Amino acid sequence: MNILILGGGGREHALAWAIAQNPKCDQLFCAPGNAGIAEVAQCVDLDPDDGDAVVEFCAAESIGFVVIGPEAPLAAGVSDTLRSARILTFGPSKAAAQLEASKTFTKEICDACGAPTAAYAHFSDAEAAKAYVRQQGAPIVIKADGLAAGKGVVVAMTPGEALSTIDDMFGGAFGAAGAEVVIEEFMEGEEASFFILSDGENILPIGTAQDHKRAYDGDTGPNTGGMGAYSPAPVMTPEVTQKALDEIIKPTIAEMAKRGTPYQGVLYAGFMIKDGQPRLVEYNVRFGDPECQVIMQRLGAQVLDALLATAEGTLDEARINWADDHALTVVYATKGYPGAYEKGSVIRGLGVADDDPFVEVFHAGTAEKNGQTIATGGRVLAVTARGENLQQAHDRAYAAIEKIDWPEGFYRKDIGWRAL
Numbered sequence: 451m452n453i454l455i456l457g458g459g460g461r462e463h464a465l466a467w468a469i470a471q472n473p474k475c476d477q478l479f480c481a482p483g484n485a486g487i488a489e490v491a492q493c494v495d496l497d498p499d500d501g502d503a504v505v506e507f508c509a510a511e512s513i514g515f516v517v518i519g520p521e522a523p524l525a526a527g528v529s530d531t532l533r534s535a536r537i538l539t540f541g542p543s544k545a546a547a548q549l550e551a552s553k554t555f556t557k558e559i560c561d562a563c564g565a566p567t568a569a570y571a572h573f574s575d576a577e578a579a580k581a582y583v584r585q586q587g588a589p590i591v592i593k594a595d596g597l598a599a600g601k602g603v604v605v606a607m608t609p610g611e612a613l614s615t616i617d618d619m620f621g622g623a624f625g626a627a628g629a630e631v632v633i634e635e636f637m638e639g640e641e642a643s644f645f646i647l648s649d650g651e652n653i654l655p656i657g658t659a660q661d662h663k664r665a666y667d668g669d670t671g672p673n674t675g676g677m678g679a680y681s682p683a684p685v686m687t688p689e690v691t692q693k694a695l696d697e698i699i700k701p702t703i704a705e706m707a708k709r710g711t712p713y714q715g716v717l718y719a720g721f722m723i724k725d726g727q728p729r730l731v732e733y734n735v736r737f738g739d740p741e742c743q744v745i746m747q748r749l750g751a752q753v754l755d756a757l758l759a760t761a762e763g764t765l766d767e768a769r770i771n772w773a774d775d776h777a778l779t780v781v782y783a784t785k786g787y788p789g790a791y792e793k794g795s796v797i798r799g800l801g802v803a804d805d806d807p808f809v810e811v812f813h814a815g816t817a818e819k820n821g822q823t824i825a826t827g828g829r830v831l832a833v834t835a836r837g838e839n840l841q842q843a844h845d846r847a848y849a850a851i852e853k854i855d856w857p858e859g860f861y862r863k864d865i866g867w868r869a870l
Contacts, residue, residue: 451476452512453754455491456498456528457519458482460781460814460832461739464746465517466491467810471751474758479511485823486813498523501531508537516540517757521597521736524715525551540757542735545711549702550735553595553632560730563701567730568634568722576620579631583612586633593732594619595630602628603673603732605636639724640868641731642683643741644694646719647756648703650712652765655695656756657748658686659741660868665788667864674788675829678865680778680840681744685723694721694728702733714760743812743834744777778843779812779834780851782861787828795858797823797830803853808846809835811854830859840869 453475455462463486470478470490481504483493496507499522508516516532518524518541527544541547548555553572560567568591573579583590583606592615594602602624606612612633619628643661647654661679665671686694699719706713718738720731737745746753752771759768784791797816800823804811812834815827833851837843844866851861 451514453478453515453517454504454508454511454513455480455517455519456504456523458484458487459520459739460812460829461737461742462519463487463812463814464743464832464834465519465737465753467812468746468750468753469517472754474754477511479513481507484813485816485818486811488818499526499528501526501528504528505531505535505537508532508535514538515758515761519736521547521550521734524735525597538758538761540715540761542713542715543711546706546713546715547735549706549713549717549733551597553593553732554630556733557632559702559705563705565698565701565730566727568637570632570634572630572632574630576616579616579620579633580613582633583609583616586635588612589636591634591636592616592619593632593634594624594628595632596624596626596628637722637724637729637731639722639729640685642685642721642723643738644686644691644699644719644721645737645741645745646699646717647760647765648713648715648717649760649763649765650707650714651703651763653695653699653703654756654760654765654768654770655691656716656770657681657745658683658691659738659744660685661738661741662862662865667862672788674783676738676740677781677783677862678779679738679740679744680776680843680866680869681741681748682776684869687726690723690726690728693726694719698728698730716760739814740779740781740832743779743832747777747779747810747834747836748773748775775836775838776840776843777834777836778840778847778866779832780847780861780865781829782831782833782851782854782856782859783829784815784825784827785858785860791828792858793824793826795825795856797825797859798855799853803833803850806835806846806850808837809833809850811850825856825858840866844870
């Protein structure tokens with residue numbers, strides 16, 4: 451079958467790498483793709499947020515299956531447009547994608563189904579939000595209600611920081627995403643990510659991971675989209691995983707179906723775990739980035755079968771065959787990220803970096819220019835390795851990243867420190 455992946459980041463490169471290995475995949479396209487994706491798929495100049503244009507492309511290229519990578523096309527309803535055209539699609543409807551597109555919606559779902567999460571309040575007025583912060587004190591968590599590319603969350607350690615964050619959000623720091631805010635209690639514990647597939651009724655867990663959000667070593671510096679990740683997450687023990695399924699995931703899926711908006715796609719749940727009890731931090735309606743890279747590295751070609759079963763509504767018949775392995779990814783970012791940074795620097799040594807069969811260098815913000823790979827974004831590469839244990843995966847990833855010649859880039863030296 452011919453398959454189209456929408457997106458052009460590290461997540462989509464990891465998906466393309468895994469899907470291309472499956473014999474069911476005849477021809478693989480990616481819109482818009484990047485320099486790394488171009489090695490395993492045909493990149494096409496197509497706006498992934500334009501549902502009508504995507505449908506037209508699918509008709510022209512006999513596309514049998516579309517996998518939607520990022521959250522923006524999902525929130526824009528591209529999956530609905532594709533399904534209306536009877537094109538098999540992986541990704542939730544616009545209504546179901548509110549689980550990520552609106553923090554308030556997610557809180558309402560948790561309230562309705564009794565899923566444990568942080569206490570919260572919702573505001574569309576800055577002064578009312580500030581009054582709430584003065585009453586509650588700090589630390590406290592301020593979230594832009596809408597989509598903010600994974601950066602619209604601030605953990606304010608002092609009341610002053612919380613008040614200035616509210617001013618920033620209502621002042622347009624996150625665009626329309628910050629027109630409303632959700633303020634939550636600060637939850638203590640260890641954070642982890644859990645990925646499950648749902649066809650609207652059945653669910654299939656497909657892995658756990660932990661990532662590093664802060665820009666610099668020691669979990670210091672500003673929040674980013676993620677500077678590295680590893681899988682599995684040690685804190686997600688079988689007992690914690692079962693609690694998460696029974697108390698949070700299954701009730702959420704049931705509540706979504708009850709409301710007439712069944713959830714079909716990957717559900718990425720972020721948990722805070724303390725004393726063996728998981729509480730929901732947030733939902734995302736797509737694979738995480740860079741968590742997707744470590745999950746794909748561990749699952750490989752079988753991912754396509756699971757995604758197809760999700761889209762076809764046959765997830766109850768699907769199985770994941772897990773190897774007893776670990777994966778770790780290190781994000782190589784442009785100096786200055788997550789603030790201002792320059793584009794266009796040349797990256798050398800990529801062919802040498804991934805000559806180890808246990809290593810893949812997934813591209814995020816790259817393009818090809820005059821036969822050279824250039825950096826076009828903040829997070830540029832995700833150097834990902836697999837091993838029999840986490841230490842081995844760690845050592846392989848860092849050995850590979852040292853072979854890359856890119857003076858304009860930086861990376862954290864301590865990915866996986868919690869587990870190691």
